[in-house]
Structures are given as C-alpha cells and as structure tokens.
Amino acid sequence: MTWTARLQGEAQPQAADEQPSLHLGPGRVIGRRIQRLEDPRLLTGQAPFVADVNLPGMVHAAIVRSPAAHGYLRTIDAAEALGSPGVQAVLTAKDLDELGVGEMPVHWLRPGQRNVSNPILATDKVYYVGQPVAVVVADDAYAAEDAAELVSLEIDPLPAMVNAEEALQPGATILHEEWETNLLAEHIASGGDVDRQFEHAEVVIAERFQIQRQAGMPIETRGAAATYDPLTGELTLWVSTQMPHLVKTDICQVCGWPGHKVRVIAPAVGGGFGVKEPPYPEEIVVCVLAKQLARPVKWVEDRREHFLASVQAREMTWDVELAADGNGRILGLRGRVIYDVGGHASAQGIGVPIVGTGMMLGPYDVQHMRVHILGAVTNKVPAGAYRGFGRPQATFVMERLVDELAARLNLDRAAVRQRNFIAPHAQPYRNALGHVYDGGDYGRTLDRALRQIGYDVFAARQAEARAQGRLLGIGFVTFVMEAGLGPSEQIVRGGHMTGTYETVLIRMDPSGKAVVYCGSSSQGQGHETTLAQVCADRLGLDPERDVVVVLGDTATTPYSPASAIGSRVGMVGGAATFLAADRIREKLVKLTAHLLEANVGDIEISEGLAYVQGSKDRALTIQEVATAACLGSNLPDGMLPGLEVSETFDPPVSTFPYATHAATVEIDPDTGGLTILRYVVVQDCGTMINPSVVEGQIAGGVAQGIGGALLEQLVYNSDGQPLTTSFMDYLLPTAVEIPDIEIVHLQTPAPDIPGGMKGLGEAGTVAPAAVLGNAVADALAPFGIRVTTLPLDPDRLWRAINRRGDGAS
Amino acid sequence: MIVTERAVSVSVNGATYARTIPVRLLLSDFIRNELGLTGTHLGCEHGVCGCCTILLDGQAVRSCLMFAVQADGHELITVEGLAPAPGQLHPLQEAFRQEHALQCGYCTPGFLTTLIPFLESNRDPSELEIRQALSGNLCRCTGYQNIVKAVQRAAREMRTVEPGR
Numbered sequence: 001m002t003w004t005a006r007l008q009g010e011a012q013p014q015a016a017d018e019q020p021s022l023h024l025g026p027g028r029v030i031g032r033r034i035q036r037l038e039d040p041r042l043l044t045g046q047a048p049f050v051a052d053v054n055l056p057g058m059v060h061a062a063i064v065r066s067p068a069a070h071g072y073l074r075t076i077d078a079a080e081a082l083g084s085p086g087v088q089a090v091l092t093a094k095d096l097d098e099l100g101v102g103e104m105p106v107h108w109l110r111p112g113q114r115n116v117s118n119p120i121l122a123t124d125k126v127y128y129v130g131q132p133v134a135v136v137v138a139d140d141a142y143a144a145e146d147a148a149e150l151v152s153l154e155i156d157p158l159p160a161m162v163n164a165e166e167a168l169q170p171g172a173t174i175l176h177e178e179w180e181t182n183l184l185a186e187h188i189a190s191g192g193d194v195d196r197q198f199e200h201a202e203v204v205i206a207e208r209f210q211i212q213r214q215a216g217m218p219i220e221t222r223g224a225a226a227t228y229d230p231l232t233g234e235l236t237l238w239v240s241t242q243m244p245h246l247v248k249t250d251i252c253q254v255c256g257w258p259g260h261k262v263r264v265i266a267p268a269v270g271g272g273f274g275v276k277e278p279p280y281p282e283e284i285v286v287c288v289l290a291k292q293l294a295r296p297v298k299w300v301e302d303r304r305e306h307f308l309a310s311v312q313a314r315e316m317t318w319d320v321e322l323a324a325d326g327n328g329r330i331l332g333l334r335g336r337v338i339y340d341v342g343g344h345a346s347a348q349g350i351g352v353p354i355v356g357t358g359m360m361l362g363p364y365d366v367q368h369m370r371v372h373i374l375g376a377v378t379n380k381v382p383a384g385a386y387r388g389f390g391r392p393q394a395t396f397v398m399e400r401l402v403d404e405l406a407a408r409l410n411l412d413r414a415a416v417r418q419r420n421f422i423a424p425h426a427q428p429y430r431n432a433l434g435h436v437y438d439g440g441d442y443g444r445t446l447d448r449a450l451r452q453i454g455y456d457v458f459a460a461r462q463a464e465a466r467a468q469g470r471l472l473g474i475g476f477v478t479f480v481m482e483a484g485l486g487p488s489e490q491i492v493r494g495g496h497m498t499g500t501y502e503t504v505l506i507r508m509d510p511s512g513k514a515v516v517y518c519g520s521s522s523q524g525q526g527h528e529t530t531l532a533q534v535c536a537d538r539l540g541l542d543p544e545r546d547v548v549v550v551l552g553d554t555a556t557t558p559y560s561p562a563s564a565i566g567s568r569v570g571m572v573g574g575a576a577t578f579l580a581a582d583r584i585r586e587k588l589v590k591l592t593a594h595l596l597e598a599n600v601g602d603i604e605i606s607e608g609l610a611y612v613q614g615s616k617d618r619a620l621t622i623q624e625v626a627t628a629a630c631l632g633s634n635l636p637d638g639m640l641p642g643l644e645v646s647e648t649f650d651p652p653v654s655t656f657p658y659a660t661h662a663a664t665v666e667i668d669p670d671t672g673g674l675t676i677l678r679y680v681v682v683q684d685c686g687t688m689i690n691p692s693v694v695e696g697q698i699a700g701g702v703a704q705g706i707g708g709a710l711l712e713q714l715v716y717n718s719d720g721q722p723l724t725t726s727f728m729d730y731l732l733p734t735a736v737e738i739p740d741i742e743i744v745h746l747q748t749p750a751p752d753i754p755g756g757m758k759g760l761g762e763a764g765t766v767a768p769a770a771v772l773g774n775a776v777a778d779a780l781a782p783f784g785i786r787v788t789t790l791p792l793d794p795d796r797l798w799r800a801i802n803r804r805g806d807g808a809s
Numbered sequence: 810m811i812v813t814e815r816a817v818s819v820s821v822n823g824a825t826y827a828r829t830i831p832v833r834l835l836l837s838d839f840i841r842n843e844l845g846l847t848g849t850h851l852g853c854e855h856g857v858c859g860c861c862t863i864l865l866d867g868q869a870v871r872s873c874l875m876f877a878v879q880a881d882g883h884e885l886i887t888v889e890g891l892a893p894a895p896g897q898l899h900p901l902q903e904a905f906r907q908e909h910a911l912q913c914g915y916c917t918p919g920f921l922t923t924l925i926p927f928l929e930s931n932r933d934p935s936e937l938e939i940r941q942a943l944s945g946n947l948c949r950c951t952g953y954q955n956i957v958k959a960v961q962r963a964a965r966e967m968r969t970v971e972p973g974r
Contacts, residue, residue, distance in 0.1 A: 035906050035907060035909075036906070036909065038914070039905070039906045039911060039914070040898065040906070042911055042913075042914025042917055043888075043898060043902040043905055043906060043911065043914070043917060043921070044848065044888065044889065044891070044892055044898070044902065045846070045847070045848015045849070045887065045888035045889045045918050046848065046889075047914060048847070049847075049850065049915065051841075051847070051850075051851070052841075052847035054842070054845075141838075142831070142833070142834075216949075217949060218913070218915075218949055219850075219852045219858060219860060219913070219915045219916045219947060219948065219949050220850070220852065220913070220915040221852075268913075268914065268915075269913065270850070270913045270914070270915025270916075271912075271913045271915060271949050271950055273949070302854055303852065303853040303854060303855065303858075523913050524911075524912030524913030524914065524950045525912065526912065692909045693909070695909075696909050696912055696950075696951060696955060699951060699952035699954055699955070700912060700949075700950045700951050700952045701952075702952055703951070703952030703953065704949065726853070726855055726857070727853050727855065727857035727858055727947065728855070728857060732947050732949065734943070734944040734945075734946075734947065734953075735939075735940040735941075735943035735944050735946075735948075735953040735956065735957065736940050736941065736944045738952050738953050738954070740954045740957075741952060741954060
C-alpha cells in the first residue's frame with residue numbers, strides 16, 4: 001500500500017457535524033488520525049524511563065525527610081547510617097554549602113515577593129513533612145533506605161500552621177521569621193471601575209468558595225540518574241521532567257557549572273501534568289553526588305515520597321461578589337482569593353492564581369473586575385503547577401456565580417450565558433485585564449453542547465425523576481483559556497523567569513528523510529507524532545517512514561525555555577516546525593526548479609516527489625533533490641549547500657482556545673454517591689494536527705477534572721501531618737467512575753500562529769469541577785443547597801441532602 | 810541463623826533464570842533489576858495502581874506485592890513476552906495502538922498483563938465487564954475510554970483469529 005492510501009485509509013470520519021474541511025494537496029498530513037510513532041516501544045516495554053537507567057557502578061540515593069511539619073532543625077546525626085552496610089556517603093546542607101552549591105531559584109517572581117530561592121536540603125528550619133534534610137547513598141536502593149532510617153534528626157517542634165487564611169491573621173505562627181508575616185506575595189488583578197458597577201447593580205451574588213488541595217499525580221513518580229566523567233568534566237543527568245533545558249539551566253546556576261559540560265536528558269516520562277514542571281532539589285543532589293563520588297547515582301521517588309515532596313496544587317479560598325442588572329447582564333466581579341502556597345514558594349510562586357484569575361471573566365463581555373490575590377505560606381508541601389494552572393478554580397468560582405445569578409433572577413442558565421457572551425463580531429476582544437482574544441464563537445459551542453446533551457428535554461426528565469425520589473441534575477460551562485503564553489517579552493515582564501518561544505531544528509540528509517529536533521520533552525502528549533506530522537505535511541513526506549522527532553536531550557536539541565507547559569508544544573513547537581519545514585521546502589523547490597530547468601512557481605512537492613505542476617513525468621524524488629543539496633553539486637547561483645534549518649517561533653500573542661462542557665448526573669439520596677450519566681465537550685482548539693491525539697488530551701483532562709471534583713483531596717491534620725500518603729487514601733478515578741466523554745470539534749484556526757493551532761493540553765481539566773458543581777446544585781435544588789466546596793464526595797453530598805453539618809454549602 | 814539469601818529458578822517469558830537473591834527482594838525489583846526486564850513498571854509499590862502486573866502461571870498478579878523467592882519454580886510472563894516476535898505486536902497491543910489507548914505509556918504494561926487473562930476467560934465482554942476488569946489499574950492520561958475501546962477491538966480481533974475456541 002502506498003503511504004497516501006494508508007493515510008487516507010486511517011482517516012476516520014468524525015462523529016461531529018463540524019467535520020473540518022481538510023486540504024488535499026499540500027496539508028494532507030496535518031489533520032490526520034495517524035497512529036502514534038511512540039507507541040510500539042511503549043507497548044512492548046522497551047521505552048526507557050528514568051528508573052530504567054542502569055549504569056556500571058551505579059549507587060542509589062535515599063532521601064531523609066522531615067517528619068515534622070514545622071520546627072527548628074538542631075542536629076543531624078548520620079554516624080550510624082554511615083556505618084550501615086553498603087553506605088557510601090551521607091550528604092547534608094552543610095556539605096552542599098562547603099561545595100559552593102546554592103539554592104533552588106523561584107522562577108516566578110512578583111514585586112516584593114519574600115522568597116526568591118529555597119535551600120536544597122533543610123538548614124536551620126523545616127517547613128513541611130517531607131522536606132528533604134539529608135541524602136544517603138548506598139550500593140543498592142534497599143541498603144540506602146535502611147540507612148536513611150538510621151539518620152537521627154533532632155527537631156524542636158513549633159506549632160504548625162495548616163490554614164492559609166489563618167496564616168494571614170494577626171498573631172499567627174510565622175513560618176519564615178525574617179519575613180514577619182506569612183504573606184509570600186500578592187497581586188491585584190484589576191481592570192475598569194468595578195466599585196462603581198456595584199453601586200448601581202440590581203443584583204449582587206456574594207459567595208465563599210473553597211477548593212481543596214489536589215495534585216497532578218502522574219503514575220510514574222519523579223526520578224533522576226546522573227553520571228560524571230572526571231576526565232572530561234562532563235555530567236549527564238536523566239530526569240523525569242517536563243523541562244529538561246530549564247533543569248540544566250538551574251543545575252548550572254546552582255552548582256556554578258558551565259553549560260557545555262552538562263547534558264540533561266528527559267527519557268520517556270510517565271506523565272507530568274505540571275508536577276514535573278519545576279526543577280527539584282533531588283535532581284541537583286544527584287548531580288552533586290555523581291561528581292563527588294565519581295560514580296553514577298540514581299534516585300527514584302517512591303509513591304509515599306511523591307505525596308510528601310512533589311508539588312501539590314489547587315488549594316484556594318475565594319470570597320467574591322458578582323454584580324448584575326435585573327436582566328442577568330453581568331456588570332462586574334470583585335473579591336479576594338487566598339492561595340495556600342505550602343512551606344515555601346515552589347518554582348511557580350503565586351503564578352497559579354494569577355493565571356487563573358487572569359481569564360476568570362472568560363467568555364463574558366464584562367469590563368470591570370478586581371481580585372486581590374494573596375499567597376500565604378503554610379506547613380504543607382509547596383504548591384505549584386497542575387494541569388489547568390489556576391483556571392479550574394477560577395472557572396468553578398465564576399460559573400457557580402453565574403448559575404446562582406440565574407437562579408436568583410429565575411432565568412434560564414443558558415439564556416443568562418448567551419446574554420453575556422462576547423459576540424463573535426466583537427473579536428478580537430480585549431478583556432478587562434488586557435488579554436486580547438483571538439476569536440471565538442462561544443454561543444455556538446454552548447448551543448451545540450446543549451443540543452448534544454438534550455437540554456431542552458432534560459427538565460421534563462428531571463421532574464419525572466424527582467417525582468420518583470431520584471435526583472438528576474445538569475450542568476454546563478463555557479470557558480476561554482489563554483494558551484501558549486506569548487510573547488516571551490510580555491511573560492518575562494510579568495515575572496516569569498523564562499520566555500515561551502520554541503526553536504525547532506530540521507535536518508534532511510541525502511536520503512531525503514527528515515529529523516526534527518525540539519527541546520521540549522513529552523509526557524504522553526504525542527509530540528513525537530504531531531511534530532512529525534507537521535514536518536511531513538510541509539515536505540510531502542510520510543510521517544511514519546520519513547520523519548524522526550528527537551525531543552528532550554539538551555545536547556542535541558535547541559534551547560527550550562518553557563518546554564511542555566502551558567498547552568504550548570503543539571502550538572508553539574508546531575508553529576516552529578511548520579516554519580522550519582517550510583524553509584526546507586522552499587530550498588527544495590528552488591533547487592528542483594534549477595535541476596529541472598523550470599520556474600520556481602511551477603514546482604510542487606508532495607508524496608515524496610518534487611515535480612513540475614501538471615506534468616508528473618518531469619519529477620525528481622525528494623531523495624534526489626536532497627542528495628543534490630547535501631552533496632553541494634549543481635546548485636543554482638547563490639544557494640549554499642546543505643539542508644538544515646533552525647527556526648525560532650516566539651508567539652506574538654497568546655491563543656485563546658475555548659469550549660463548552662456539559663454533564664448530566666444522578667445523585668443517590670441514600671448514599672450521596674454521584675454518577676455521571678453523560679459528559680459532552682464541544683471544543684475549538686484551532687487546527688487539529690491529529691484529532692485522535694486531541695480527543696485523547698481532552699478525555700484525559702476531563703478525567704483528571706472529574707477526579708478533582710469528586711474524589712481527590714490531600715488532607716493534613718492540625719499538626720501538619722499528611723493523612724493522604726497512598727493511593728488507598730488519595731483516590732484517583734478508575735475506569736468505573738469516568739464516563740465516555742462525547743467530543744465535538746469546532747475548528748477555527750488561530751489567526752496569528754503558523755499552522756493555526758491554539759493549544760489544548762490543559763483544556764480538558766478546566767471545566768469539570770464547575771460543570772459538576774452546577775449539575776449537583778441543579779440536582780439538589782429542592783434542598784436549597786449552594787455548592788461552594790470541593791470535592792463533591794458522597795459524604796458531603798449525603799450531609800447536604802440530609803442537612804447534617806455544612807454539607808455542600 | 811537468619812537466612813538472608815536463597816537460590817531461585819524462575820521461568821520468565823520462556824527463558825529460565827537461576828539466581829541467588831536476598832529473601833526480601835521484591836519480585837518487581839527482581840524482574841527489573843536482576844533480569845533487566847524494565848518494561849514492568851512501579852507506580853505505587855503498595856498494590857493499588859496495577860503498573861507492575863505480570864502473569865504468574867497465567868494469572869495477573871502484582872509483582873510489587875510478592876517477594877521474588879515466592880516465584881521460585883513458577884512461570885512468569887512480562888510485557889516483553891506478549892508480542893509473538895520482535896517487531897510484531899500482540900492483538901491487544903495492536904488494538905491499544907489503533908485506539909490511542911495509551912499516552913505516556915507508563916501504566917500500559919500493567920493494563921496489558923491484566924487484560925490478557927481477562928480476555929482469555931471472557932471472549933465477548935460487555936463494556937461494564939471491561940470497565941470492572943480495568944478498575945484495578947490506574948491511568949492518569951487517557952480517561953480510560955480509549956482503553957475500553959481497545960479491549961473491545963482486541964476481543965473482536967482475538968475471536969476472529971481463533972474462531973474455533
């Protein structure tokens with residue numbers, strides 16, 4: 001079978017009536033449901049994850065972690081551990097200091113932010129259970145763990161502060177005494193004149209919302225393995241990370257090592273979801289030890305450690321008010337959010353609530369808001385990124401308010417939304433905080449989702465069910481998110497340490513095959529496939545047979561400051577690939593014209609051939625043209641030999657993908673258990689490089705959102721002891737809880753991005769908590785319950801139904 | 810005297826391995842580190858996530874919940890032993906690829922090994938039966954629905970391949 005036939009054979013019709021029109025001709029690979037190139041090695045157990053890196057002479061590290069949530073670290077006694085069988089070394093902060101190793105930088109800084117870096121190992125104080133204090137290295141992991149238990153820590157305990165709101169009260173126990181406050185940093189997200197809107201508002205909805213602590217919880221924990229060559233001074237680190245180049249930058253900065261002697265490789269990475277965004281102390285420690293011991297060193301986090309030492313997320317308390325007129329027209333939003341930072345700033349500082357609040361007004365034409373963001377430290381694991389990055393919380397708050405507004409005015413929830421949506425003709429739209437949206441028809445996604453889920457007949461079904469004592473509810477949410485985060489200049493001005501551009505290098509050799517080098521790593525998003533599709537599409541190649549994508553190795557790939565964060569690789573990396581491939585194409589076309597003595601404008605490239613339009617007998621294979629270019633003979637005047645192009649794409653703007661999610665639920669009044677009956681997504685993410693990958697990202701994101709809405713909660717007791725440190729306590733959704741996600745695509749190419757991609761990776765997680773919150777409120781409307789607190793677990797719902805305790809309200 | 814090491818002989822993917830190993834060595838670590846079969850992954854080491862599932866005498870078991878010495882004399886199959894030959898895929902692996910039933914792929918070996926005996930004992934499972942069979946394995950990437958579709962596809966394929974059974 002020819003590759004064209006195979007590709008066409010694999011393209012499956014989409015269920016949606018919004019089937020995008022695909023180019024046939026140039027543009028025949030973008031948009032295809034090709035099978036993923038990375039799958040065979042993953043399916044057969046051949047893909048190397050960091051735990052699989054085994055080198056001769058390798059020793060293993062185990063981390064000694066603080067058992068106390070808060071206290072003065074007085075002494076570390078490692079004598080017994082050092083005498084334990086197989087132990088090679090014990091490392092503490094004192095050793096790091098003597099070696100001149102610095103602190104972990106915080107990458108996101110606000111003016112006045114009180115910490116800009118954090119110790120790698122605890123020095124004089126511990127701030128959370130799990131904080132790394134010492135490292136034991138032994139011949140095998142069992143011996144290292146045995147010895148780690150023998151390291152004796154003397155800690156004078158201090159009262160633990162586990163509530164971010166209380167942490168900001170006068171007289172609260174202060175974690176970082178030199179700050180004289182627990183306020184890490186603050187920011188006011190403000191636009192328009194919101195107080196004036198409230199003066200003439202006919203309706204004000206005031207509410208308090210609490211979102212629980214959750215975590216991305218990839219199934220592969222973190223891990224790092226390093227080796228150092230004393231002859232060359234070169235260090236290689238394999239690390240399970242989303243950002244290999246930034247890990248390298250931090251290693252060089254913290255250790256004072258030159259960049260050309262440090263190589264960081266992200267091998268196969270088993271899920272990231274934001275958890276593996278920041279560089280971590282253990283990664284630095286492994287490098288330092290590999291150099292000091294002149295032996296390869298490996299550390300693989302276990303699941304309990306993951307619950308104690310990898311960034312957690314989402315925990316916020318919101319006090320907000322929404323102003324509207326009597327017709328449900330929203331006038332303004334104001335309030336305050338307190339973000340629980342944990343023991344110290346993670347790399348992301350208070351970036352999470354800033355990003356979330358930045359798009360809180362979402363699809364609504366409202367020009368007035370002010371939200372005061374306060375980040376408070378508490379004696380818990382530092383909080384950072386988790387897929388969605390503040391947007392799920394802000395969307396939950398805003399969309400619950402909109403439903404409450406509709407209920408207060410006795411208006412239809414869909415009608416209130418339609419009344420407030422930004423009209424398509426008002427695009428590009430500048431929101432209250434200055435983000436300029438790049439187009440969108442929000443009303444269309446809502447209409448489409450409600451049609452799909454049968455909103456018009458649901459009220460009758462619900463009434464019928466209620467008459468039988470059954471509780472059905474429907475919820476729906478339309479949101480817009482900022483993706484890609486560009487341009488770099490603007491992001492850096494906003495306090496983020498790094499820009500958000502991406503550079504892609506494409507090399508073609510005389511065989512006519514292409515290798516695409518991109519500095520991001522992949523944690524399952526399928527970048528290897530999608531970037532190959534973009535390259536193949538532009539160059540008339542078969543993505544499976546003719547293109548290889550190399551990711552995540554700092555020695556071979558161009559510098560990538562942001563890598564796999566912010567839903568940006570498909571969009572920014574895809575655009576860079578698009579541009580680089582087009583430049584290779586341009587050269588192939590010129591050279592073909594020269595070789596065939598034809599006009600440049602008449603040359604076409606497709607299906608592995610370069611030919612004169614309309615006369616395929618005047619053709620060269622791509623291999624023949626590439627051979628001429630690479631060997632450097634018979635080139636037109638002024639053309640340099642070689643087929644190697646590097647293109648940097650710095651997005652001139654962010655993109656604004658949008659969607660409507662809708663769900664129907666049934667709640668069992670006897671148990672409080674919730675079943676999702678249907679879940680519909682209508683998504684516009686711009687150009688889809690591979691619709692199967694897009695749908696996979698949406699479905700997975702929605703599943704995580706459902707977990708966060710219904711099941712997942714990281715719990716600490718009043719002493720700051722974590723009570724959820726296993727999968728027995730922290731409940732991830734299984735195949736039984738997650739329904740089929742029905743996905744409908746709209747496809748409006750992003751106007752400012754080559755290729756038209758808008759970014760997608762996080763989109764699925766943004767809405768589920770809000771959708772299910774609205775559905776639960778609808779189901780429980782007869783009980784007069786306000787849904788303001790997550791998770792919506794059976795206990796909370798049963799209490800709400802039975803009016804015990806605070807229930808859902 | 811406390812016995813700290815013991816000789817074991819285990820068949821893995823058809824090859825026999827004889828080793829003297831510490832008695833406390835987990836079967837999962839034995840497979841990964843002693844035998845170098847790193848396709849068996851560890852996600853929790855407390856028996857919940859299902860990543861480390863292997864076949865022991867044809868039954869799906871969690872290798873993180875067994876000591877290697879307990880596998881002495883038994884026949885194991887790991888993810889590396891599922892495909893009929895190098896460069897080929899088992900119909901279940903093929904179905905996973907066709908339905909985009911994996912993303913990061915870390916949990917995938919455990920899903921495959923869980924499903925093989927399931928599909929052998931239930932050649933035409935309903936969606937609910939599939940979901941219940943999957944419910945002991947955690948996947949954080951896919952939302953499961955493409956895994957369900959892959960199992961349905963594999964069941965169809967496997968019935969076609971061996972119609973007589």
